[in-house]
Amino acid sequence: MNISLVEVLFSFIGGLGLFLFGLKFMSDGLQAAAGDKMRTILEQGTKNPIRGVLTGTLVTALIQSSSATTVITIGLVNAQLLTLRQAIGVIMGANIGTTVTAYLIGFNLQDFALPILGLGAIIFLFVKDKRFQLIGQAVFGFGVLFFGLTIMGNGMKPLKDLPVFINLITNIDNNAIIGVAIGTFFTFLVQSSSATIGVLQQLAYQGAITFEQAIPILFGNNIGTTITALLAALGAGVVAKRAALSHFLFNLFGTLIFLPLFLIGVFKPMVVFTTNYLFMLIPGFAGSWDTLNIKLQIAQTHAVFNISSAIIHLPLVAVLAFIVTVLIPDKDEGIESLARPLYIDHRLLQNPPFALSQAARETLRMGHLAREAFTNAVQYFHTRQESLVDKGRTLEEAINALQTEITDYVVLASQKQLSEEESNHAYIILQSLNDIERIGDHCENIIEQGTVATQERVSFSGEAQQELEEIIEVTNNILLLAFWALERQDTSVAENVLNHEEMIDELQETYRRNHIRRLNEGICNGSNGAVFLDILNNLERIGDHCRNIGEYVLGEK
Numbered sequence: 001m002n003i004s005l006v007e008v009l010f011s012f013i014g015g016l017g018l019f020l021f022g023l024k025f026m027s028d029g030l031q032a033a034a035g036d037k038m039r040t041i042l043e044q045g046t047k048n049p050i051r052g053v054l055t056g057t058l059v060t061a062l063i064q065s066s067s068a069t070t071v072i073t074i075g076l077v078n079a080q081l082l083t084l085r086q087a088i089g090v091i092m093g094a095n096i097g098t099t100v101t102a103y104l105i106g107f108n109l110q111d112f113a114l115p116i117l118g119l120g121a122i123i124f125l126f127v128k129d130k131r132f133q134l135i136g137q138a139v140f141g142f143g144v145l146f147f148g149l150t151i152m153g154n155g156m157k158p159l160k161d162l163p164v165f166i167n168l169i170t171n172i173d174n175n176a177i178i179g180v181a182i183g184t185f186f187t188f189l190v191q192s193s194s195a196t197i198g199v200l201q202q203l204a205y206q207g208a209i210t211f212e213q214a215i216p217i218l219f220g221n222n223i224g225t226t227i228t229a230l231l232a233a234l235g236a237g238v239v240a241k242r243a244a245l246s247h248f249l250f251n252l253f254g255t256l257i258f259l260p261l262f263l264i265g266v267f268k269p270m271v272v273f274t275t276n277y278l279f280m281l282i283p284g285f286a287g288s289w290d291t292l293n294i295k296l297q298i299a300q301t302h303a304v305f306n307i308s309s310a311i312i313h314l315p316l317v318a319v320l321a322f323i324v325t326v327l328i329p330d331k332d333e334g335i336e337s338l339a340r341p342l343y344i345d346h347r348l349l350q351n352p353p354f355a356l357s358q359a360a361r362e363t364l365r366m367g368h369l370a371r372e373a374f375t376n377a378v379q380y381f382h383t384r385q386e387s388l389v390d391k392g393r394t395l396e397e398a399i400n401a402l403q404t405e406i407t408d409y410v411v412l413a414s415q416k417q418l419s420e421e422e423s424n425h426a427y428i429i430l431q432s433l434n435d436i437e438r439i440g441d442h443c444e445n446i447i448e449q450g451t452v453a454t455q456e457r458v459s460f461s462g463e464a465q466q467e468l469e470e471i472i473e474v475t476n477n478i479l480l481l482a483f484w485a486l487e488r489q490d491t492s493v494a495e496n497v498l499n500h501e502e503m504i505d506e507l508q509e510t511y512r513r514n515h516i517r518r519l520n521e522g523i524c525n526g527s528n529g530a531v532f533l534d535i536l537n538n539l540e541r542i543g544d545h546c547r548n549i550g551e552y553v554l555g556e557k
Contacts, residue, residue, distance in 0.1 A: 015148045022142065022148055025140065026142050032353070052088070056073070057093035058097065066097060066194075067191065075345040075348050084325070095310065098193055098194060105295060113143050115143075117144060157208075183221040202295075204294045215267070218301060242327075275289045276289055338398035339398040344405065344409045362406050363486075377447045381453070389447060399436065400437060410430055439542050443542075456531070464515065464518065471504060478497060478504065478542075482497050
């Protein structure tokens with residue numbers, strides 16, 4: 001290997017590394033600054049496919065990462081917060097939004113990389129406000145991105161004179177499929193379509209490749225970027241897998257449509273026509289296709305390809321959804337699927353506010369399982385149906401598994417830089433998890449007492465039965481109120497939780513005294529008494545844990 005090739009490789013690898021680091025650092029800062037608003041925008045801006053495309057474009061343009069938008073979208077689909085059709089619209093928009101990076105590269109901002117870097121570092125290191133620190137992080141990453149491009153571009157200058165590279169590029173002239181394969185593989189390798197486009201623009205700018213040689217690689221880049229979504233969906237549910245597959249098929253079909261048009265000489269005139277007559281208001285645009293530098297020409301081609309592909313596929317969203325539904329059929333996973341987290345996804349940890357919001361949702365889902373466990377336990381105590389014992393055991397195992405999963409997830413999210421409000425949010429989630437898990441344990445205890453009552457042939461007097469019904473009803477109400485207060489962070493409801501807990505304490509004390517009286521009068525025997533008192537104790541403890549949740553909402557703990 002001659003020295004020039006070594007220098008090219010070192011400059012390319014180092015510059016690409018800085019580019020990828022800058023892109024990720026910038027995207028992470030922008031995502032953290034946007035916080036949970038991204039989820040809200042995606043959920044509310046996808047009522048129909050057209051709005052979904054616009055929303056996906058906007059979000060991706062803001063956070064500068066189509067992969068991040070796609071991963072978040074798949075997370076929302078997996079949590080059943082978006083339908084498959086809504087997700088397909090967002091993914092189409094993400095493809096359009098990612099073209100913004102290519103335009104920024106085309107404007108030759110590399111000349112300002114160092115001052116941008118310095119400004120970002122000053123804001124990030126010396127400004128105390130967390131929101132401004134995140135903005136500083138994004139600015140610093142932006143500067144690193146362009147500094148990496150400069151190094152990479154300078155290093156790639158000798159490529160146009162290297163025989164190995166010349167032969168490779170010449171092969172693309174003879175067989176465009178090779179270019180598509182190169183673009184697909186390289187984008188899969190670096191996990192960033194923006195990086196592939198950046199390299200392509202720099203190579204063209206240095207004269208190492210022509211515009212015609214760059215286009216097949218550009219098409220391949222759009223296929224390769226879907227790998228991130230496919231990987232993100234591996235551990236997700238069926239609908240999320242369908243969303244990821246639709247992303248792959250959408251980009252694959254786009255290439256299958258436009259590659260032949262390029263080969264017969266139709267695609268480039270289409271891009272030129274669009275540039276000259278439809279995109280006249282682009283910043284830095286001087287009047288026609290011929291006035292654009294080749295980096296902006298590639299950016300323009302990238303945009304026309306993705307926008308045209310979206311326009312073609314938009315009326316076919318339902319067809320695309322049908323295809324992926326047939327390819328990935330539903331699975332009957334049974335009640336055991338309860339133990340699998342629905343809302344949390346480790347890929348969302350890059351955005352701590354969003355991650356905590358999802359953890360809160362998963363915690364509420366765990367709370368609803370605990371309330372279902374309570375209803376199931378009470379029903380078993382009344383009917384003694386053996387199938388309810390198995391259901392109770394499944395619910396208890398699901399609650400325990402979810403507590404572990406959510407706790408680990410919140411701990412990981414808390415390792416990021418959190419604001420005081422976010423830290424409090426994480427604390428409330430972790431504390432609530434412990435109380436919900438204990439509620440599940442007390443429901444299991446009630447089932448065990450039902451089994452004891454069956455074995456000992458226990459039957460309660462009418463008065464005892466009525467007392468149990470009354471305190472069970474109050475306990476059911478406090479469970480509803482506690483989880484409502486936790487979900488809405490409603491202090492007035494939390495106050496009501498505390499009132500109900502005091503009511504349960506009073507009822508327990510009164511019914512305990514009544515029970516002792518019945519024992520003394522011979523109305524109840526010792527076996528009845530043990531079961532009755534144990535049931536009262538478990539109901540009172542459930543009330544205590546609900547009170548804890550209410551106090552977390554009130555900020556008293």
